[in-house]
Amino acid sequence: MTPPAEVVSINHFILFGISVMRCKSFILSLFIFLAVVSSPARADLTPAILAPSSDVKDIISHFRAEMSALIAQAGGEARVTLMRAFQLSDQLIQSLTTAYADSVNLTFGALDKQQQKAFSDTLSAINEMGKAVRDPVGKGLQLGNTFAAITADVFSWTKKPMVIAYSPSYVAPSSISDTVRIAISGVRLHATGVAAPKLRIKNTDFAPSELTDVSIGFVVPRTVFSEPTKGTGFETGTLTIFRPSGSWIGGQPEQIYFSFLFTVLPNQLGSYTVNTIAIEKKKEEKLLKTEPLSATKNGGGGDVTKECYPPESGYVFDLLRVKTIEDKHTAYKDDDTSPGTNFGKVQIDEGVKTEKKICISVSATTGCTECGAHTEGHLEAWMVRTVDEEKPLTDGPNLLKWEEDPQPIRLKDQAISQIITVRLFDEITRRLPATSRQSLQFLTIEPDPRNNVVFLAPQREWNAR
Structure with missing residues (x-):
């Protein structure tokens, strides 16, 4: 037997459509749902729903519609990081549905202070959940704890069957496991004299493998769930609990429904x-070419000009690639201008040839007093450095x-x-x-x-x- 929509979880509301509801609750829930999903930015729930004259069942329908819309909006990150909060919020709303299932025309103003606080806290938590769906990182644990605390408060005053927690949150891909073990804990989950609870997933019913009043276990094949290659998805299951009819003349057992929400993980992890x-070390080099240095001597004898050169900042000289270049070499003796009478030269001062300093000398020398000589030259030396390159x-x-x-x-x-x-x-x-x-x-x-x-x-x- 398919459970009526008002006791089906918020995930069924979105994933499997809207079944027949009581007219008043259905219209209110549908109106809120359409308003939420059609608006580009959802506003927080208004506390006006908690007016003293508001019907408690209408308030619960309001909560259900709001959470249904949030589940429909949840993206891949929210389906993972907010999974615990989704499950516990679902259980809270179902707990409220079960706790007030027999209430007729009960208004919010007729509740005691503790019960009113639970409804008010639920309203606030759903508002926070709406914000978290838009920015889910780091908010799942706190929201889950909030919903769990409110559920514990509801549990303190109701005598109805109650699902407190269930697992798994995530259905593993088939490459990891070919079965899924679903564990449910709560209170008053089974009564004597009635059928054992059953779990329905995609129109297939499963009998429990473990059963006590406070826990139920099911082992279902992994194939009952979808197997996406990429991306996660929500899927649901519905637990039916049977209770004695409560009538002294007998009758059909009462059926109480709890729906479960799972995130199905894909076969590809990512x-x-x-x-x-x-x-990386990179070698850079530059050529140093100095200005010409000159020496001139007339009337015999010789003259020497010296100069020392450092490399540019950060560089050192490559001593294997250092040379002097003679730019001019002239002389005269009477009418003879042969450069051979100039014994001068351009040379490196071997006493000062280091990576940090090189000295050169330019000389002009003749062997007679009627002679003259002129020499020019410069230094060419490669400078190198090693730099770090990103x-x-x-x-x-x-x-x-x-x-x-x-x-x-x-x-x-x-x-x-x-x-x-x-x-x-x-x-x-x-x-x-x-x-x-x-x-x-x-x-x-x-x-x-x-x-x-x-x-x-x-x-x-x-x-x-």
Whole structure:
């Protein structure tokens, strides 16, 4: 028997459509749902719904419609990071539905202070959930704890059957497991004299493998869920609990429904890319060509001009590539202008030839008093230096596989930065330093500095955070 829509969870409201409801609750819920999904930016719920004259069942329908809209809007990151909050908010609204199922014309003003606070807290938590769906990073744990605390408050005053928690949050891909174990905990989950609870997933009913008053376990084949290649998705199941009719004349057992929400994980875990800014040594060189240096001597004898030169700042001389160039060599004796009578030259002073300083001398020398000589020359020397050059390197994208053991990724020596960009399920992107240990929901980054490698280890066991 298909449960009536007003007791089906908020995920069924979105994923499987709207079944027949009581007219008043249906119209209110549908109006709110359409208004929420059609507006570009959802405003916070108005506290006007908690007016003293508001019907409690209408308020619960309001909550259900709001959470249905949020589930419909949830993107891939929200389906993962807010999963626990989605599950616990679902359970809270179902707990309120069950707790007030027998109430007729009960208004908010007729509730006691503790009960009113629970409704007010639920309203605030749904508002926060709306903000988190738009910016889900880091908000799942706090919201989950908030919904759990409100549920515990509801549990304190109702005597109805109650589901407190269930698992898993994530349905593993078929490459990891061919079965899914669904564990449910709560109170008053089974009564004597009635049929055992049953779980329905996609029109298939499953009997429990474990059953007590406070826990129920089911083992279902993985094939009952979808198997996406990429991307996550929400899927649901419905638990039916049977209770005695309560009538002294007997009758059909009462059926109480709890729906469950799961995030189905794809077969492809994701991919990673390593972006490195590496330091590479680069050799730079420049030619030093000095201005001409000259020496002149007339009337016999000789003259020497000396000069010393340092390299440019940051450079040193390459002593294997140093030379002098003679630019002019002239002489005269009477009418003879043959340069051979000039015994001068251009040379390096071997006593001062270092990487930081080179000296040269230019000389002009003749052997007679009626002679004259002129010499010009300059230094040519290569200056060199080694500089650090930043070089971007990209490795990837590379596939991440659920079933693969951690493989070492070689890191670059003397890098300025090394960033691993992880793309999970083709939906969630994280940029993380390769040299710091990181624990993601489905992946651990384990650096090994001694060997200059990092390991990306797929996580095959996880709980919603």
